[in-house]
Amino acid sequence: MKGQGRLSLSVGWITLFLMGTDLFVVSPLLPFISQAYKISSATAGWMVTVFAITYAISAPFFGWLSDKKGRRSFITLGLLLFAASNILTACAPSFLWLIVSRILAGFSVASITPLIYAIIGDIAPPSRRGTWLSIVVSGHLTALWAGTPLGTLLEHFLGWRSVFIVMAILGVILIFVNFKAWKSVPSNELTTNLLKGNLARILGSVSVTAIWAISMYTLYIYLGAALHFNNGFSSAEIALTVTFYGIGAVLGSLSSGQLTDKFGERKISINTLIVLTLILLCLGVFFSSGDWLYFFMFIWALVGYAGFTSYQARLAVEYPLERGIVMAWNNTALYIGITLGSMLGGYVISNWGYSTLPYACSIAAVLSFIISTQKRKLLKEKTTFISR
Known part of the structure; x- marks a missing residue:
């Protein structure tokens, strides 16, 4: 570098x-x-x-x-x-x-x-x-x-x-x-409407992030309350749990970059959603199992944020001309997902309790995987049509 x-x-x-x-x-x-x-x-x-x-x-x-x-x-x-x-x-x-x-x-x-x-x-x-x-x-x-x-x-x-x-x-x-720092970065001189014919496709792409955010934040928003009322955790134990999660998130983001460059954006972004689903199911099983919880919190964040970073790289490749607005829409989708996750988490807690939150997150991860896979198929079909 x-x-x-x-x-x-x-x-x-x-x-x-x-x-x-x-x-x-x-x-x-x-x-x-x-x-x-x-x-x-x-x-x-x-x-x-x-x-x-x-x-x-x-x-x-x-x-x-x-x-x-x-x-x-x-x-x-x-x-x-x-x-x-x-x-x-x-x-x-x-x-x-x-x-x-x-x-x-x-x-x-x-x-x-x-x-x-x-x-x-x-x-x-x-x-x-x-x-x-x-x-x-x-x-x-x-x-x-x-x-x-x-x-x-x-x-x-x-x-x-x-x-x-x-x-x-x-x-x-x-x-x-x-x-x-950005003095040497050239401005985009395009005057055409960059969204023309692409808005629906962009919204479909960033919906993957919105549902991914539900899978990550439906539990995380209520994590402190869940650990205190469901597991009887002290403030120190809750802080330790969040630390494991935070370190996993950073390491997941950093490690995904090299994996993405080596194996490709689509492969990593899609496969991490499969692993994320399995991890959330395990987290649901071991949610009240003491020290195992720290391990699965770390792995959950590691895999989840590895997928988020690789998907950002995927969007950067798929939308080279509209990169700014796509990244912006993707961040908007992230906040929408966090809001929906908060609402879903409250509903789940009211009806089934804190321990069911990881399972609700796993369902969201499956939906994100399905949309991401369908998006890949549509992109292949479009590429094939253009080449003809």
């Missing part, structure tokens, strides 16, 4: 680590925020909700614009808005202003995260695209088990507002870093 490649990956990794920290750190800070504004934790949770909704709605728009106008300017402007929104979060005089700040944060991250994925797909050597994408994805996932604890530690010493001030300062620094 040449020096420019290392620089691009380092900038992408650090930027996505900061974006992931901004997303994941809010949850453990909610009790302190609710005390500061004298509101309930449930009301404070709207900070996460408005962020996710704004991101899901605006990401495809920024992806579409970046495909036509270039990605560098939107990433740097997004980082400027990111810094401003985090300063407003830290200084918000009322809860209403706090909500406004998280809406602005949702816009900013929507103009950064999918475009980083797209720009890495643009500049990566074709034979190394899977590896390059896996590296930057690992930055976002590292925030789950590293960025969030660091933010929580900062809150302990300086208060919750200091977390957002630090992220704003880092955002300002990254404005200049990203502006320089």
